[in-house]
Amino acid sequence: MTLAGHVADYEVTAEVVKDGTFACLRARRPARLGGSGEVTVWALGPAARAPWPMARSRAGAFAAVRSPGLPPWLEVGMAEHDERPVIFVSAEVTVTATLASPPPELGMPGRLRALAAAARGAHALHEHGQLHAGICPQSVGLCPDGTAVLGPPPLADGRRLLAQVGYPPLAYIDPQLLRGSAGRWSDIWALGATAHQVVTGFPPFQGLDDIPVVQALARQLASPAPALAPMPTAISELVSRCLALGPAARPPTAAEVADGLEQAASQWQGPGEAVSGRG
Amino acid sequence: MADKLEVLPGPGLVARFGEVVAWAGPQASQALYSHLANEALRASQLAAGAEALANSLITVLQRGDPEPHVPFAVVGPGSNGLALFLHGPVQAWDSGRWLSPQPVPGWMLTPIGRPWPLIVLAYGAPPPPPSQQGNPFNLVSGVVPGSGFVLLRPDAPGAAAPAGAAQLAQAGPGPGAAVQAGPAPSPAPVPQQVPVPPQGTVPQPAPGAQGPAGAQAPPGGPPVAQAPPMAGAPRPDARPPAPPAGAAAPAVTEGGAIDLRGAPPAPLAPLPRATDPTPLFPRPGQPDVTGTRCDQGHFNHPRASRCLTCGQPIGPGAVQVTGPQPCLGVLLADDGSIWALDQGYVIGAQPEAAPEVQAGLAQALTMRAGPGNTMAPVQAEVQLRGWDVRLVDRGADGGTWAQPPDVGSWGQLGRFEQRDLLSGSHISCGGRVLTFLSAWPA
Structure with a gap:
């Protein structure tokens, strides 16, 4: 399903899975990151539920772990998505489905x-x-x-x-x-x-x-x-x-x-x- | 002649040496106060000293922000006029707009030309009144208490505070560096539609108005609650004081991002394996309570008939022993947050200031007031007493309310009253609702 909209400057191209507090989206890679193609953006929220320092710290610690089974993380930030503040995490990977709906x-x-x-x-x-x-x-x-x-x-x-x-x-x-x-x-x-x-x-x-x-x-x-x-x-x-x-x-x-x-x-x-x- | 510096009364610290001025809010540690004061003194000896100090602070912050919730600021000579550094929930009026750091990365550094007045104060604090003509107060050098400061033209009798800002210089920050808090976020999904009691009146049960958790709605009670603010970041719903008439529109930028591609490895030990199922996050110094142990040695509530860790039956004649108080259950907040009751909580708008929190005896649970309600800095407390959980009113306006399980109405605690909570009890203060759920048998 295609979806118009952005998460920060990530232009959303498809919605992989979404519920009230979790969304997995595909998006165009912002030009400022170099390269081209699609990346995956996860939006977690509402962001106001958790302290930003906690989210930032968690994402930073995770990103330092590189292994098969973990995506190469790109960025973590805060943005508006669906008219609410979310923490977003992007990764250099193309996710087309999840085990929730394989x-x-x-x-x-x-x-x-x-x-x-x-x-x-x-x-x-x-x-x-x-x-x-x-x-x-x-x-x-x-x-x-x-x-x-x-x-x-x-x-x-x-x-x-x-x-x-x-x-x-x-x-x-x-x-x-x-x-x-x-x-x-x-x-x-x-x-x-x-x-x-x-x-x-x-x-x-x-x-x-x-x-x-x-x-x-x-x-x-x-x-x-x-x-x-x-x-x-x-x-x-x-x-x-x-x-x-x-x-x-x-x-x-x-x-x-x-x-x-x-x-x-x-x-x-x-x-x-x-x-x-x-x- | 050096700029005139008027210190705003209140808690916090203002340090000035030469043309370098530093401010930190009352949440700052003594170490941060000392660091800022000492470094401001050192920076005052340098060309572009404020910018150098800001860059040294940024170097530290980029390795891990030790006090992300604390507002502080530095202003003074930079390589391009005045340099303004802001960290955390702080705002600055640069005679053109209100500046505040974005949540990401949580700080900002920008040149601001030479604005008068320059106002620095905590995010959400009301702007000070215009300086009165002939006001003799002027911090020339030293360190004093203060909730913020106003930097004025040196020979500015009656220099206008924001009311006259439209006529003053409008130096702008670097592109994209500034952000004004956006509109209030949409209320978070409410997992438990437990109506909250109105303040100031004793709610009466409304027959038939039953929430999903079994709590009955008092008439007129606001039905929902809102998410708490993000600690350590400007509150997205708390607009800074309105810019003066005629001021430039604030710059608004979409949220920033932190590049994770070069994230350094965290030097953490591997998590322990389940052969030794000790809690991952044990809190040292838990008080001892009386309980029983199963055959495997797991510590349990004295009335537990089955071990909560391994499921083995515990006979009624099991020997009572003492052990460290385990997690007693959870607090489920109306925004869906689930908090571990391994320690008590102080609840309020600024609970970190409570003596119990400062002393490490309780955790801070920051909650913003629900619609039409107010939340005091410290509104209520949830204490752990042995195996019991107790609600304590802290004497603030609006009070503290409780609704035991299977009871359809809220009851207000008297001022400073303490009340034991049964599992399933709802508590409310400031228009917010939490529910206590025990992990142990009644």
């Missing part, structure tokens, strides 16, 4: 490999002391060349400002993070929740979008481990481990999650495969 031609193995790429990006961040805290289907960008990247971190850092309603959706926030225990296990939980969505079509905690935020948050805070939907055996054990209540029961690193996702992709046999779930 193209039909991208089969399950391709989707799992895309999530594996994001997991590798998350692992690189962890090894550099950074928590993403925003992994969800819409944060995994799919590129035309078959690669995938992990989008920008949310404005909240999982510290005192634990999260912000919207990006990521509550269903992808580790209950342990909400209880004040954030760590790389929080991103690993979010990878498991995203894998659950990719494979089954819905997140592990269902119905949170249908109830008031207060109730949804209370439910998340009180949640034991979620009851998982039946899934092919190639992926069910990995998802189950990622979504374990106790951080120590989860895979120790996002790199291990990436390995598991790639293995599941290579072993994927299609819808007829045996399924298992955790009731």
